[in-house]
Amino acid sequence: MDANFKLYSKYYDLLYRDKDYLAETNYLVSLIEQYRPQSKSIIELGSGTGKHANLLSAKGYQIVGLERSAEMVEIANRSKAAHVDFKVANIADFEIGQSFDVALSLFHVISYLTNNQSLINTFNNVHRHLNTGGLFIFDVWHSAAVHFQVPEKRTKTLRDENILATRHADPVIYPELNIVEVNYDIVVEDLGNGQQTSISEQHPMRHFSQPELELLAYATGFEIIHTEEFLSKASPSQNTWGVCYILRKK
Ligand SMILES: C[S@@+](CC[C@H](N)C(=O)[O-])C[C@H]1O[C@@H](n2cnc3c(N)ncnc32)[C@H](O)[C@@H]1O
CATH class of the missing domain: 2.20.130.10 (CAC2371-like domains)
Structure with missing residues (x-):
């Protein structure tokens, strides 16, 4: 399982060249401004080739991206913007000695955590690296849509x-x-x-149901403050593949 995004990394940007990272970044900024307007610093989990991080830096945020694949980090470093740092790290096991206003995990990175212990570890790690009232925003595969x-x-x-x-x-x-x-x-x-x-x-x-993530959030010191379809903002349903969760550190 550690091998994924190794060879794939070389073709990642080509395979997702139609993905509108700028629209996604504008969407994320609007969520941050709505739910924690004074935020300045961001930790991104599973930062991939660094597209969101670079665009967020242009919006004035300081950002650290954690990424397990050294190959993805190498690609990200080729176009690294100012105030961005990419580190090779497993999001289920990291300590970087800094705290942030917002944690982001985008394009189903949390869905790559398939066992309960790695999910609990990741949520605990995020909690420890967030400032008071910090946000944890991520999108995951939605069980209702997978079944339907x-x-x-x-x-x-x-x-x-x-x-x-x-x-x-x-x-x-x-x-x-x-x-x-x-x-x-x-x-x-x-x-x-x-x-x-x-x-x-x-x-x-x-894939996850909302009650499952409510329980995980509760057990790790978060509350879910909002859920919606990623980008469209529609209410989650059986037609919603990727649901965006907005959690606040309690
Ligand atoms: C679908 S890609 C998304 C990349 C980026 N967030 C984007 O939107 O383009 C999933 C990424 O999560 C990373 N990833 C998966 N599990 C991880 C883990 N446990 N720790 C760190 N990164 C992980 C993969 O290496 C891969 O780069």
Whole structure:
């Protein structure tokens, strides 16, 4: 499981080039301004290639990004903005000796924590690194939507000037564990010489119900102050794949 986002990292920005990080950042800023307006510092869990962090820095925040994949951190460091620091760390086990106004964990990073102990550890770690009244904002896969929509095989094809990448996603559902293991097979063709490279990675994803997260928040010193669909702000329903949770440190 530690191996995910190792080889995948090289193609991450290409695979998600249509993801609107600026719109997401504006959305996050609006949540921070609504729920904790004086916030200046942010810790980001699972900061990936650093897209949100760099955009948040341009909005005036100081930000530390923690990321388990050294390969993702290396890519993030190539375009690191001012007042941003990326560290290789496991969010279930870190101590960086600083506290922050806001913790963010974006694009289903918390869903990568598939067992209860790593979830409890992560929430405790966030609590310890937050200032009084600090916010913990994250999005996760929503159980109601997973049960209703049922993940199925998908193929995504992307091309840039150098490569053609085809990603097959084949989900295996573990209904008793609230886990969907997404098996990715990526074939990358070098358009210059026609050479093909294949990559396979397993991404086990946990989905959550609101009562489950209420219990976790309560047990780790947080209260849930709001939930909504990430970005659209719609009320969570069986049609909502990614629910955004806004927690406050009690
Ligand atoms: C879907 S990516 C999201 C990256 C970034 N937040 C974004 O929005 O593009 C999930 C990221 O979470 C990281 N991750 C998963 N589990 C982690 C853990 N236990 N500690 C730190 N990072 C983790 C992965 O390495 C990966 O970069």
